[in-house]
Amino acid sequence: MSVKRENIEKWSGLYNCLKYYVDFSLNCYYRITTVGKEKPDLKEPLIFVGNHQNALIDNLAILSLYNWQPVFLARSDIFKNKLHARILTFLKMLPIFRIRDGFSALQENDAIFKKTIDVLQNHNGLVIMPEGNHLGKRRLRRLKKGVARIAFQAEEALESKMGIKIIPVGFDYSDYKTVGSTLLINIGEPVEVAPFIDLYCNNPAQAYNALLQEVSEAMKNVMLHIEDDSHYDEVFTLAELSLIRYKLNNKKVSDPEGFNVKKKRIGELEELNKNSPGGYESLIEKTKSFNTFLQKNKLKPAELLTVNTSMLWTVIQSLILLVTFPVFAFSFVNLILPLALTRYASSRFPDHHFIASVRLVVGLVTFPVFFILQTILFGIISGSLLHTLAYFVTLPLSAIFVFHWREQFYLLRSKFKVLAMRIFKPKKFRQLINGINL
Template sequence: MLYLILKLIYKLGLWVFFRRFEVRNRHLMPDRGPLLVVSNHPNTFMDPIVTASLLRQPVYFIAKSTLFGSGLQNRMLRQMHLIPIHRREDNPGQAISNEEAFAASSVALQQHKTLLIFPEGNSFNQRRLRKIKTGTARIALEALSAGAADLRILPVGLNYTAPTRFRSDVFVNVGEPVAVAEYVAACQQDGQETVLALTEEIRKRLEGLIIHTPTDEEDELARQVEILYKGRLAADAPSDAPAHLQDFLLTRAIVSSINYFSQKDPVRVAALKQKLGDYMEQLRRLRLRDEAMGLRRDTVLQQSLLRVLFLVLGLPVYGYGLLHNYLPYIIPAKAARAATHEEEWHAPIMLTVGIFTFPLFYLLEVWLARELLQLSWAWTTLHLLSLPLSGFFTLYYWGTLRRTREHWLLLRLFVKRQDLVSSLRRQRQEIVTELEAAKADYLAQASPDS
């Protein structure tokens, strides 16, 4: 019961927290077990919430043993379907035995339940897949030998645009399930080799469902190329693909091409990285974004005037929304920063705290308004509906205010520092020209699969 209540609450919280929540191949997600769901792990507690919200059946989770404590805490965590597992890094100097967790996982799968595992072990806020541990394959093969004949492994790739930011996007990429029964014969011949083979298959499946950048340096370069060049590549994306899938495929293509040139022509990559870094640093100092540099002066002026008009007309609604939503909005962010310095935990903490702060503040505000103003039930209902709507408007208004400020900075540069604007645009065009040449070379020389 506790699991079902929390699932319902968190599904509503996810709808609010993310601006876009997109799922590819949702039809590949079985609605019954035995099923072993495996996923990458970039966003700590947010990852199981996102994945479990998409599955109709109850989901059981492998969790690190340090989460478990007193008897009451243990009972609550088990009511939430958590199975403890002991990790060497959590218990330094102690003998490690996961036999109990492995046995519990195997029993759950034999009972046709669904189990969610993050085979990387730890969570890292990075766009890459780390080393896959063999425990997942061992659990699957053990459950299969114990009677879970129809056991499948479902790979799920989680792709966040900004894992720690409110109103960011998440793209869930579901892969084809792996039938564990196909490994029976091999397991009978060589159990350890089969564990390694199944682990490698899981790694390949997951890596194909996410953005995988081998190093932080390549990831930074890929992000800079995305900012400057992804829009131009959009014409090459499959026209029948939805926007979120196009965006994913374009990013994958950019990462693949960087990896290709890093091996074939590292000098070229280093030169491009230097030019992009210099250009982006100048924009940062000027508090501008690249998208503004592609606009003409008259376009910037026209957009700025329209936005100023919107800001003036929308100011009363913004004030109303800010008054009613500031505290429930800022408390989760403050709580996340106070609780931990690890960015990976900020999003799930904000989501969890926000699930309580917004309803509590909204109910308190509605009650106060009804008591003080003697509102009818009709006006009370309208007041309640206006609170979240005005909150979303306030976020949009704030974003518009920031973009307008950026445009006015650019207009000032047009007037006072035209030479600087021209220099930045020349740098930008040189980089784009190099990227166009690299694209042509990559398409000409790379393999068809790439």
């Protein structure tokens, strides 16, 4: 079935095929762990709300959760081009109009809200990023009223018989744009709309605020939330350092475990700020100095995990990378065209939080297209069907090998930096150790 706005809630076979491919690609880009998948009952009318940090990736992360076809609400300006609007509608996205779009445009929301009722009744799942736009920070901003308005108006239209629940989803990225970064998807406890309906009937404005407050708290429970925005960088560094210390003392740390370590540390810092502002400010100043130290020495917090590295193991890893370099070079040459195109496309966006989204979307097209073209060219040159098939198989394997080789190379480079500091600059190395223990 072709997807149009009037039937957007209906199941689409073509969309489902595309979804499998996108889900696979997303899981190639990020190492994804999901917690709480069992909490929502997909047979109920559900609105999923996520903390919006990483452009399109946040929506794709929610899409990947289940074998389903949810409908997404997005800002209206991306629908202005007719071709774009058709593509976005096929991708099961509906526009939501804001005051800045003009009063006449706002009136179009009535039709959109009616369509969301169809979506909820059909149990598709409705997905909204209630902060309105993305921001690459681990903090929840003030929620827009759209999610509350949709929930209450849907309940009102059906005489409070729907039983809508709002599902908080938290995202925690180890890095927003780097391939192979971890992504933890945390699904929280549902927030029921029903307890707020009486208040809505008497005072809609109060009901909006009360529901949004509860949704906001539910979202903060499943994400990292740094309240002190003026010292955001320092608090985030301290949270990262707490995880580094934990990893140095524990052999294997799962992503949910690491998330809890950072969340606990952020909570401790909030308590310190309340109970001992002077002690908090002193710690912040020390962390500022340590961040400056890291910048001067071109170190990232994650590289501090290599402080206990042995010289022997570092040499062995160097030899392994040296021996396998010809395989890396062959693999990289085979990937250079699609890699170059995806990087060029992402470089055209001034907002660097679009980088992963653009690379993923462009890569969905460029990699299979170039794999096919290169295989055809190889077949013409070689004249051997067997060799051509073998070459085609090596292409996706090359992508896997390049990723892992590159990952190990950067890890080895970090080890050498820290080892060099430990051997040749012991004073700086002591500063490094002291910083880890902040």
